[in-house]
Amino acid sequence: MRYLFEDYALDTDRRELYRATDVIIVTPQVFDLLDYLVRNRERVVSKDYLINAVWSERIVSDAALTARVNAARSAIGDTGEKQRLIKYCGAKVSAS
Template identity: 40%
Template sequence: MKRILVVDDEPSIVTLLQYNLEQAGYAVDTAATGADALTKITANAYFCVLLDLMLPELDGMEVTKRARQAGNDTPIIIVTAKGEEFDRVFGLEIGADDYVTKPFSPREILARIKAVTRRSERVTPTEQQLVRKITIGDLSVDEDRLRVTRSGESIVLTPKEFELLDYLIHRQGRVLDRETLLNGVWGFDYAGDTRMVDMHISHLREKIEADPKHPRYLKTVRGFGYQFGD
């Protein structure tokens, strides 16, 4: 059974999420502080983490940052109260995969989990399977091992960044608008907005381009969207 960690210091929120997640077939662990959350994320292989922003001891941003620095790539969805100050760009930069604001519906939470965990649904390759590796210029994407390198140097991507890059590479040369990318990578039931695409593109460009201001791979086609390569 897939296990999800719910991190929130409001018992009513925890109860709501735990009930609905268990009804959807997930096993649920909970934590009420950032320190406890970080300990559990480190010790367990979670399918996804729902992480409140404002927590005792360590806030959600710091928990995310430390988990990513430790090499943990579990999908993390930041949960914020409407009106709380939350820098979405910084959140993505330190490794959060998505965010949702309170109040939220259980249906929305389940849709977000489904969207950010698509990468986890990949089948682990056996020794008999061929490694699917795509190389374009000095950029190489290993789809089975979920690794990206540029000129032989490893690039650390979040799960959603990897999925976005993989989606773009398979449509090399096509100009894709934001709605197409939002639907293709986040899912048709994703309740987000197109600014999420812009933020992920910007951060992905910072990682894979030698000169992000003059991108070789991730190009902006003004008035239309984005294009990978020529």
């Protein structure tokens, strides 16, 4: 499945993120985080749901989650200041 947003494409079959025709290298956890947020873009997800989906209920520190959210933002040209595509307030996350 290919999800298109702005000038990005998230190809879940190939597990690749593209900007136009360029592949953007992301870690597997960052890809899974983007995949989960894109699939659930119509709602705000709790930190617990996100951790369960991406880390399979492993214990994850807030710092590790924040780092992955920031890496995902960076990969798609977003920032914590703008929060144009990924909104994160510590307990809840959403994709625009």
